[in-house]
Amino acid sequence: MVLELQKPRPIWQIMFSTHHTDVGLLYLITSVAFLFMGGALALAIRAELFLPGAQIIGDAMTFNRIFTVHGTTLIFLFIIPFASAVGNYFVPIMVRYKDMAYPKLNAIAFWMIPPAGALIWLGFADFTWYATPPYSIISAPGPAADMWIFGLKILGISSVLGAINFIVTILKCKHPDMSIGQVPLLAWSFLSSSLIIIVAIPTFAAALLMLLTDRLGVSGFFNPAMGGDPIAYAHLFWFTFHPEVYVLVIPAIGMMYEIIPRFSRKPIYSYNSGIFAFVLLSIVGFSSWAHHMYATGMSFTEKTVFMIGTLAAVPASAMHVFNFIATMWNARIKFSTPMMWAVGGIALFFSAGAGGVANAAMPLDFSTHDTYWVVGHFHLFVMGTIAFGSIGYLYYMFPYVTGRMYNETMGKVHFVMSFIGTVLVFFTQHVLGLYGMPRRIFDYPPIPEWIAMNQIVTVGAMIIGVSMAIFLINMIYSSGKGKLANTEDPFGVGGKYYYPFEAKNPSH
Amino acid sequence: MSGHSNWPEWIYVGVVIALMVWVGAEAWEAERLVEHVPADAKIIKVTGQQWFWTFEHEDGTKEIGELHVETGKAYKFEIESKDVNHSFNIHDYVILMDAIPGRVNTVWFAPTDVGEHDIQCREYCGLIHYNMRGTLYVEEPSS
Numbered sequence: 001m002v003l004e005l006q007k008p009r010p011i012w013q014i015m016f017s018t019h020h021t022d023v024g025l026l027y028l029i030t031s032v033a034f035l036f037m038g039g040a041l042a043l044a045i046r047a048e049l050f051l052p053g054a055q056i057i058g059d060a061m062t063f064n065r066i067f068t069v070h071g072t073t074l075i076f077l078f079i080i081p082f083a084s085a086v087g088n089y090f091v092p093i094m095v096r097y098k099d100m101a102y103p104k105l106n107a108i109a110f111w112m113i114p115p116a117g118a119l120i121w122l123g124f125a126d127f128t129w130y131a132t133p134p135y136s137i138i139s140a141p142g143p144a145a146d147m148w149i150f151g152l153k154i155l156g157i158s159s160v161l162g163a164i165n166f167i168v169t170i171l172k173c174k175h176p177d178m179s180i181g182q183v184p185l186l187a188w189s190f191l192s193s194s195l196i197i198i199v200a201i202p203t204f205a206a207a208l209l210m211l212l213t214d215r216l217g218v219s220g221f222f223n224p225a226m227g228g229d230p231i232a233y234a235h236l237f238w239f240t241f242h243p244e245v246y247v248l249v250i251p252a253i254g255m256m257y258e259i260i261p262r263f264s265r266k267p268i269y270s271y272n273s274g275i276f277a278f279v280l281l282s283i284v285g286f287s288s289w290a291h292h293m294y295a296t297g298m299s300f301t302e303k304t305v306f307m308i309g310t311l312a313a314v315p316a317s318a319m320h321v322f323n324f325i326a327t328m329w330n331a332r333i334k335f336s337t338p339m340m341w342a343v344g345g346i347a348l349f350f351s352a353g354a355g356g357v358a359n360a361a362m363p364l365d366f367s368t369h370d371t372y373w374v375v376g377h378f379h380l381f382v383m384g385t386i387a388f389g390s391i392g393y394l395y396y397m398f399p400y401v402t403g404r405m406y407n408e409t410m411g412k413v414h415f416v417m418s419f420i421g422t423v424l425v426f427f428t429q430h431v432l433g434l435y436g437m438p439r440r441i442f443d444y445p446p447i448p449e450w451i452a453m454n455q456i457v458t459v460g461a462m463i464i465g466v467s468m469a470i471f472l473i474n475m476i477y478s479s480g481k482g483k484l485a486n487t488e489d490p491f492g493v494g495g496k497y498y499y500p501f502e503a504k505n506p507s508h
Numbered sequence: 509m510s511g512h513s514n515w516p517e518w519i520y521v522g523v524v525i526a527l528m529v530w531v532g533a534e535a536w537e538a539e540r541l542v543e544h545v546p547a548d549a550k551i552i553k554v555t556g557q558q559w560f561w562t563f564e565h566e567d568g569t570k571e572i573g574e575l576h577v578e579t580g581k582a583y584k585f586e587i588e589s590k591d592v593n594h595s596f597n598i599h600d601y602v603i604l605m606d607a608i609p610g611r612v613n614t615v616w617f618a619p620t621d622v623g624e625h626d627i628q629c630r631e632y633c634g635l636i637h638y639n640m641r642g643t644l645y646v647e648e649p650s651s
């Protein structure tokens with residue numbers, strides 16, 4: 001059984017372990033810690049924007065550093081490591097293998113994260129999460145900028161190592177009796193996202209090195225003063241990071257594929273369509289990167305090509321939504337906390353996709369690009385879909401990890417408050433964008449509509465903040481003092497759990 | 509496989525694809541019309557730099573942070589940057605185009621009504637990005 005906390009062990013035993021559940025636990029704790037650190041920065045941003053004029057953050061430079069580190073932290077130090085935590089716990093069990101394919105490599109991939117996190121947080125760079133040249137070359141203050149570059153470099157390597165491990169574990173180490181068509185959808189989600197990582201990351205890895213040498217003044221790849229082209233960086237960056245958004249979202253969808261059927265007490269409506277949509281998204285996801293660049297002066301033809309590429313990826317996302325709804329249709333659903341998060345996440349996933357289609361339609365993008373609309377759009381994914389799926393899954397795996405139950409009422413309060421907060425914050429931001437408020441601004445002119453909407457957004461953010469405090473208390477208290485879980489069926493939904501009993505941690 | 513028929517899913521996917529085709533076609537048509545610059549458009553050179561906008565009219569007059577134009581005429585902006593990336597934005601007229609060093613990007617508009625509109629920078633460009641603002645004055649034709 002995967003009981004990490006019931007039998008206390010000295011911390012160094014977990015830290016130096018290479019067993020997949022121990023590495024999973026390290027990923028889990030690290031990623032949740034970064035969730036809270038990044039979230040705290042978000043609350044600071046929102047407090048600052050509650051009114052025009054300087055509020056709690058003294059100057060623009062500090063503000064710019066805060067939103068840069070906020071975004072970098074939540075994408076690279078929360079979402080990705082959290083997915084690795086879930087993958088570490090569940091993928092080996094789901095393919096019926098004793099561990100990850102390369103346990104030492106697995107531990108190494110994890111241990112690259114804390115130093116990278118330290119570089120990012122101790123540097124506190126200001127050039128936004130995309131470090132666009134020439135600003136990042138000629139204007140961004142060092143050593144923060146250089147530390148960020150090294151941090152991201154390390155995270156990229158860690159991601160690639162983790163992806164190799166998942167791919168080999170799933171394709172080569174699965175039980176011989178099991179065909180690839182029997183691997184659960186959660187494991188399929190890791191296979192798809194890992195394949196995307198392998199293809200997408202090297203481009204950005206190269207761009208980061210070029211950025212670094214440009215900063216050192218020994219090259220001028222992206223520096224127009226030396227004959228370079230900043231647009232080239234934008235292409236390299238988005239060639240990695242549009243596919244990367246699917247790397248972020250696919251595991252969260254995989255987690256929902258565990259939760260939704262379990263609490264609907266039904267098998268998934270169509271397993272094959274789930275696989276098909278994952279694979280399709282992993283391929284078509286590579287055809288749309290320059291939809292982030294319509295306003296850089298691309299030709300009409302280029303814009304048209306990337307608009308078509310973007311719209312072509314929509315049916316694959318839409319198929320997941322259908323699959324979830326069809327599974328829940330006429331089902332005896334039990335709305336325990338994990339299920340509430342998953343269902344809420346799907347609703348927000350749908351709204352986010354609809355907004356994405358508006359961005360993709362090229363004339364509309366000139367209204368939305370680099371306004372708060374875009375901030376609202378992608379947060380409905382990163383917060384509304386991915387964080388919701390992940391938090392739901394954290395509740396779901398809690399009894400297996402700790403052997404105890406969390407407090408159900410607090411879990412539900414956490415969900416309801418977060419859902420209301422998320423709707424208030426990110427739907428309002430869409431409208432704010434249509435009213436023209438640019439993103440990444442420390443201060444704004446006192447336009448009455450802007451003030452009103454910023455206040456709604458800040459109130460929503462504070463509601464999420466309070467709910468996260470409830471979450472933290474619930475997790476800490478329940479992991480030590482919660483009532484013992486019935487690990488045969490912790491949520492009382494009946495049916496058979498094919499895991500996690502089969503995971504044998506040698507240290508237990 | 510799981511014993512139920514899949515036609516609802518096929519219909520659903522069909523509807524989604526049809527919607528995407530429709531959105532794409534409308535967008536293509538709209539963008540094509542929007543990008544058609546009138547031949548008699550007057551040229552205004554726009555230069556972004558940390559952290560203000562400079563405008564140069566065809567007759568050589570320069571303005572900083574303010575731009576005066578007349579109703580009933582078409583204007584074509586030629587947008588450049590002296591340092592880092594910026595984005596020239598008149599939100600009320602859906603004018604948005606990046607100012608990128610080493611490149612000239614163009615966009616055009618034809619103001620219809622007399623009035624004042626905000627000009628702002630919509631691409632992060634450092635310390636005072638938040639206040640890289642200006643005002644567009646649309647006036648009656650002088651002669």
Ligand code: HEM
Nearest residue numbers: 245248249291292353356357359360368369370374378381
């Ligand atoms: C239906 C699917 C989607 C469509 C059609 C879509 C479309 C777009 C478009 C056109 C933009 C550019 C907006 C602009 O800057 O003007 C954009 C931005 C963005 N999208 Fe999506 N998107 C989709 C799904 C996703 C998913 C699944 C994620 C993340 C998990 C995501 C994350 C982002 C992010 C992070 C940005 C903004 C990046 C930035 O500028 O900082 N999108 N999306």
Ligand SMILES: [Cu+2]
Nearest residue numbers: 242289291292
């Ligand atoms: Cu994208």
Ligand SMILES: [Cu+2]
Nearest residue numbers: 629631633637
């Ligand atoms: Cu700017």
